[in-house]
Amino acid sequence: QVQLVESGGGLVQAGGSLRLSCVVSGSTSSIYVMGWFRQAPGKEREFVAAIRWSGISTYYSPSVRGRFTITRDNARNTVYLQMNSLKPEDTAVYYCSAARDYYGEHARNYDYWGQGTQVTVSS
Numbered sequence: 685q686v687q688l689v690e691s692g693g694g695l696v697q698a699g700g701s702l703r704l705s706c707v708v709s710g711s712t713s714s715i716y717v718m719g720w721f722r723q724a725p726g727k728e729r730e731f732v733a734a735i736r737w738s739g740i741s742t743y744y745s746p747s748v749r750g751r752f753t754i755t756r757d758n759a760r761n762t763v764y765l766q767m768n769s770l771k772p773e774d775t776a777v778y779y780c781s782a783a784r785d786y787y788g789e790h791a792r793n794y795d796y797w798g799q800g801t802q803v804t805v806s807s
Contacts, residue, residue: 693801706780722776731789
């Protein structure tokens, strides 16, 4: 089993920045990819970014590419999402996720999920 705990959400003005953190515990050796997703009220969960647990490969949604950066610190078992140039449409609950054998944007293929952290961007 893998446990994921997100933090770092909050309220920020448009154009501002936030950094989300996801601490990973449990069977980290089973992880292939870490991902970030978000879900706004009344909308489906949306892929944001993914990173391989080993290696440097990253993958972004077109809506955040160039503004968000996903990184990981294996020594700390932590994955980060640096969010810059935030827009009101980035407002959502952000979820950290882990996949054992998948690298992509489909939430159904991720095996573990955190509880989510709220990000609100005011205009």
